[in-house]
Each structure stands twice: as C-alpha cells, then as structure tokens.
Amino acid sequence: MRTIAIMNNKGGVGKTVTAINLADILVRDYKKRVVLADCDGQMNLTKFYLPDFDPEINYSMESLLVGDGEPVWCDNLTPLSPGLDLIPGSSGLYSLDVSAVKDGLSFPERLRQFCQAARDDGETDFFIFDCPPGFTVSSTAALMAADEVVIPMLVDGFSVTGMDDMAAQIRSMRQASSRIRIAGVLLTQWRNTDVAREGEALVRSIGVPVFRQVIRRTEKVAESTFARQPLRQYSPGSAAARDYRAWVRELLGEV
Ligand SMILES: Nc1ncnc2c1ncn2[C@@H]1O[C@H](COP(=O)(O)OP(=O)(O)OP(=O)(O)O)[C@@H](O)[C@H]1O
Ligand SMILES: [Mg+2]
Numbered sequence: 001m002r003t004i005a006i007m008n009n010k011g012g013v014g015k016t017v018t019a020i021n022l023a024d025i026l027v028r029d030y031k032k033r034v035v036l037a038d039c040d041g042q043m044n045l046t047k048f049y050l051p052d053f054d055p056e057i058n059y060s061m062e063s064l065l066v067g068d069g070e071p072v073w074c075d076n077l078t079p080l081s082p083g084l085d086l087i088p089g090s091s092g093l094y095s096l097d098v099s100a101v102k103d104g105l106s107f108p109e110r111l112r113q114f115c116q117a118a119r120d121d122g123e124t125d126f127f128i129f130d131c132p133p134g135f136t137v138s139s140t141a142a143l144m145a146a147d148e149v150v151i152p153m154l155v156d157g158f159s160v161t162g163m164d165d166m167a168a169q170i171r172s173m174r175q176a177s178s179r180i181r182i183a184g185v186l187l188t189q190w191r192n193t194d195v196a197r198e199g200e201a202l203v204r205s206i207g208v209p210v211f212r213q214v215i216r217r218t219e220k221v222a223e224s225t226f227a228r229q230p231l232r233q234y235s236p237g238s239a240a241a242r243d244y245r246a247w248v249r250e251l252l253g254e255v
Contacts, residue, residue: 005146011133014188019130024230032125038089040132055090073117108141148183155199
C-alpha cells in the first residue's frame, strides 16, 4: 500500500484538485483501490463528493484522530464509488489544533495505527491525504502516517523561497520517527510564459526532487470543481487532464 500526503503549507496551490484527479485516475485507469482522506477543516474534498455531508452522523478524520472511530479500520470509511472510499473532513478539525496543546502526541499516533491496520489488511492500494494549508494537527498527522509527500506548487517567487522551509519541516519530521520522503514537487497552474519557465528552472535547481511533468493552467479545472467531476470525466482532452494522466504514469514509475 502506498500512502501519499498531498501537502504544501501554502494555500490554493492545487492540493485538493491533485488529490481528486490522482485518485480518479488510479481507480479508473489502473483499477487500484484508493482511500482519500480529507485532512482539511475547509472540507473542499468532502464537499466535492458529498455536498450534503453531515459530520455529526458520519465517521470522519476528526473522529479517527480523537479516537472516536470504529475499531475495525474499514468501518470508518464512506464509500464513494467502486474502488474509492473517503474519510471525510469536518470543520471540527480546526478545534483539534487548539486542543493539540493537551493531546498533541496521540493524534498522529492514532492515524499512524489506522494506516498500519489498512496496510496489514491488504485491501487497499493507495491512501491519499489531502492536507490543509499549514502545519496543523491533521496535516502533521498525515505526514507522520504517510510514506511519501507530493508538494503541489505554483511557480512564483513566494513559493520558491517558501520551499526551503517546507523541505526543512519535512526533514525535521523524519527525525521524529516518520518514514516520510519527498516524492516530488508538482508544478501546477503552469503557463508557457518566460517567467514560468525561469521560475521552473529555479525550482529545479534548489535540490528538492521535482516531477518532470507539470500541470498546465486551464479554466477546465475551475469548471470541473463546479461540476464536481474529476477532469477525466469533465474534460478528458483538456491540458490539465492529460497532464495529470502523464504525471500519474511518472508517479507510478511507468516512464
Ligand atoms: N491546473 C489548474 N488550472 C487552473 N486552475 C487550477 C488548476 N489547479 C487548481 N486550480 C484552481 O486553483 C484553486 C485552488 O485549487 P485547490 O483547491 O486544489 O488548491 P488547494 O491547495 O487544495 O487549496 P487549499 O490550500 O485552500 O486547500 C481552485 O480554484 C482550482 O480550481
Ligand atoms: Mg485543498
């Protein structure tokens, strides 16, 4: 089982869009069994699939972290479609950041044990965590539970200078017994302009792994979030849909 955290401490860089389209391509093109986990109190991932989701009556990332879930790991999942399950987010994840002062150590440990149970069970191929912006309780727990992190990133000066801090934080987690390694930086919302090409060259020179494939910017992505459909369904021929398919091949080591 591969466990992948999609994380950047910056907001609006394409984490959720990447999680949705990675999961969709793995399930439909590769026939993989995937669990998507929404670690974000904004619940963008959850609302994409379940606009009427009620965290009061369903298990969620919050219930897993606080230890209120079902004892058998897969009883905590919300089925979405064949091969795809969700661990929903909830706005209660925000209050965990406050209570972490008291219970900070057990939150990540619970999620780590949850992933281990899924791994031991052998029924799941991929666990994908859609992280919130910032190092919150749930994103830290995801990074502690995951083996790999994918870092979606915009090509701009703020992102390039912020990448050193991001990589340093992840390295410091390795010292805290996490197995996390950086699978790569994924350049998103890419445009074929001089500034984007120069920025890309800069990102590729800073010593952090960067995927060869970039994801181009297209209005089809915003439209797909309104339609609540992954790009493969909404606009399979669009630049971003093609780029995500090519990137998944790279992630799977097929190119
Ligand atoms: N390749 C792309 N082309 C055009 N727009 C994009 C692309 N990828 C993402 N977007 C748009 O950028 C915005 C942010 O995307 P998304 O919500 O996935 O980012 P995020 O990193 O998950 O944000 P947050 O940090 O708030 O969770 C959305 O409006 C989305 O439609
Ligand atoms: Mg998001």
